[in-house]
Amino acid sequence: MIGEFEYLILSSAARLGAEAYGASIRIEIEKATGRRCSIGALYTTLDRLEMKGFVTTWMGEPTRERGGRSKRRVQVTATGVKEASNFFRAISRISKGASWTTNRSTTR
Amino acid sequence: MDNEPVDHSMNSRKSWLVVLWLSELLGQAEREAVLGDLTEYGDSGGRAIANVLGLVVRRKTAVLLDLRLWLSVAFVVLPVSFLLSAIAHATAGEGAVYSWMYLNNWDWALTRNAGFWLVLRETAMNFSITCLVLVCWSWSAGFLIGCFPNAVLQAGQNTFILLLAVSFLVNAPARFIHFWMFLHGLPLRPSLPDTHAPITANVFYHVFFPWIVLAILVILPALSGIRQGNRSLLLKRKMRVVLLTAATISVLVMLIHEPGFGFLLGARVGAWLWRNRNAMPVPPWLCCWPMFYFLAIGFGRYRRRKAAMAR
Numbered sequence: 001m002i003g004e005f006e007y008l009i010l011s012s013a014a015r016l017g018a019e020a021y022g023a024s025i026r027i028e029i030e031k032a033t034g035r036r037c038s039i040g041a042l043y044t045t046l047d048r049l050e051m052k053g054f055v056t057t058w059m060g061e062p063t064r065e066r067g068g069r070s071k072r073r074v075q076v077t078a079t080g081v082k083e084a085s086n087f088f089r090a091i092s093r094i095s096k097g098a099s100w101t102t103n104r105s106t107t108r
Numbered sequence: 109m110d111n112e113p114v115d116h117s118m119n120s121r122k123s124w125l126v127v128l129w130l131s132e133l134l135g136q137a138e139r140e141a142v143l144g145d146l147t148e149y150g151d152s153g154g155r156a157i158a159n160v161l162g163l164v165v166r167r168k169t170a171v172l173l174d175l176r177l178w179l180s181v182a183f184v185v186l187p188v189s190f191l192l193s194a195i196a197h198a199t200a201g202e203g204a205v206y207s208w209m210y211l212n213n214w215d216w217a218l219t220r221n222a223g224f225w226l227v228l229r230e231t232a233m234n235f236s237i238t239c240l241v242l243v244c245w246s247w248s249a250g251f252l253i254g255c256f257p258n259a260v261l262q263a264g265q266n267t268f269i270l271l272l273a274v275s276f277l278v279n280a281p282a283r284f285i286h287f288w289m290f291l292h293g294l295p296l297r298p299s300l301p302d303t304h305a306p307i308t309a310n311v312f313y314h315v316f317f318p319w320i321v322l323a324i325l326v327i328l329p330a331l332s333g334i335r336q337g338n339r340s341l342l343l344k345r346k347m348r349v350v351l352l353t354a355a356t357i358s359v360l361v362m363l364i365h366e367p368g369f370g371f372l373l374g375a376r377v378g379a380w381l382w383r384n385r386n387a388m389p390v391p392p393w394l395c396c397w398p399m400f401y402f403l404a405i406g407f408g409r410y411r412r413r414k415a416a417m418a419r
Contacts, residue, residue: 023145039142040162044170059137062144069144072137 001090002054002083005045008033010084013055013074021060021071022046046074054080123153130160134167177260180253181267188249189271191362192242194281196326199242200318201304206231207317208307240396243329247398248358250330254337255352265334269327276322333398354397361395 002010012028013020022042029037049055060071076084095101127146131139142163146156171177210228218224249268256264275281289296307313337355340348 021145022141023148026145026149038162039145039159040164040166043138043142043163044166059141065148066144067147069140069147070137071144072141 002049002087005041006049006054007084007087009042009045009049009074010054010076010080014076014081014084020074020076022074023066023071025074043072046072049080052079053077054083120152123157127156127160130157130164133164134160138163171260171263174260176257177263177267180256180260180264184249184252185264185268186271187363188252188359189268190275190281190284192246192249192326192330193272193275193279193322195242195245195362196276196322197279197281197318199238199325200321202235202238203321204307204313204317205304206235208310208313212310239325242325244396244398245358245362246326246329247333247336248355248395249362250333250335251337251340251351251355251398252333252359253330254334255340255348255355258338258341261334261338265331268330272322272326272330276318329398336401351401354401358395358397 008029009025012025012032016024016028022039026037026039026042029035029042046055046057050057054077056075056077057072060073062068062070127143131143134142142160146152146159151159253264253268254261286296302308333355340351343351
């Protein structure tokens with residue numbers, strides 16, 4: 001099964017679609033989690049996901065707002081979608097009945 | 109200068125220079141993507157440096173954790189650097205003696221002696237062959253290293269240069285043989301007075317000359333071999349197998365040739381090699397295959413150029 005950070009990357013890339021690349025995925029993750037996302041963690045995890053066949057990446061065209069530099073574009077593969085949905089189902093199942101999903105407080 | 113994030117303060121410019129310098133340690137494509145991301149995101153100053161540094165550290169650590177690197181170091185880089193440093197030491201010693209004899213003690217009166225020219229010609233010929241074989245061995249060793257997977261190539265190359273330099277500096281092969289003899293209870297050679305004392309007293313021959321020999325006859329050819337080995341990944345499979353086999357044979361010949369090091373293959377094999385050493389005259393051309401390789405490349409280029417001109 002994939003890890004939490006891998007799931008975050010797969011979900012952001014799937015949401016962003018054709019606009020999924022390093023910087024945009026990083027912004028999505030930071031917005032969603034409220035935590036900083038380092039480039040080192042992002043790129044090494046992307047490599048791992050690509051090695052597992054969950055995403056494909058390629059160098060896109062250079063753009064002006066990036067100082068004429070290319071983007072590393074990301075696309076989630078069918079296997080990646082399957083893995084991410086498996087992870088989501090597992091998280092949903094395990095979370096059923098937990099206080100934070102039912103708004104009941106169990107801490108005293 | 110490369111485009112930098114919008115903040116143009118002096119500090120930011122300095123940080124960006126550090127970022128550019130650090131990013132040189134990344135691959136070309138990754139460098140491009142990372143610098144673009146930093147520019148677009150607006151990361152600057154310490155945060156940009158921390159981001160790039162973090163990625164560089166992760167990349168370098170990943171290489172160190174790659175089992176392929178350690179296997180290549182154990183089975184290729186370490187023995188090859190060890191052997192080359194031993195042969196370079198011997199060649200440098202031989203070269204220092206001849207240079208001192210002929211350059212530092214030149215006497216014009218000797219030039220009238222026919223015997224002097226005969227010995228000089230023979231010495232020059234033998235020493236040139238020794239140097240040529242060492243260059244070819246170094247190139248072949250480099251070629252083998254160049255065939256490593258790209259992920260571990262840079263680390264393999266750096267380790268090779270480092271081990272070669274350290275082994276040469278501390279004369280590790282000689283120390284290793286002494287240690288081996290000591291372990292097996294073999295009598296060590298009694299220390300004799302230095303017959304080359306006037307040469308070793310000369311700072312140039314004692315300190316600089318060996319390193320010049322190592323750089324010219326070992327490091328430069330090995331680096332060229334590494335480049336060619338890496339390029340050979342683009343050749344057809346059959347051709348690659350032929351080149352790789354030639355490089356491996358050349359390196360194995362080096363192992364047999366170097367007295368005492370056959371014992372690295374085990375005491376029994378070492379003893380057999382030692383006994384049959386004279387029965388295995390290794391044709392020099394077998395080690396000098398890189399020369400034929402370059403000749404073939406040159407001939408191929410010449411034919412292509414000629415064909416292009418004819419069109």
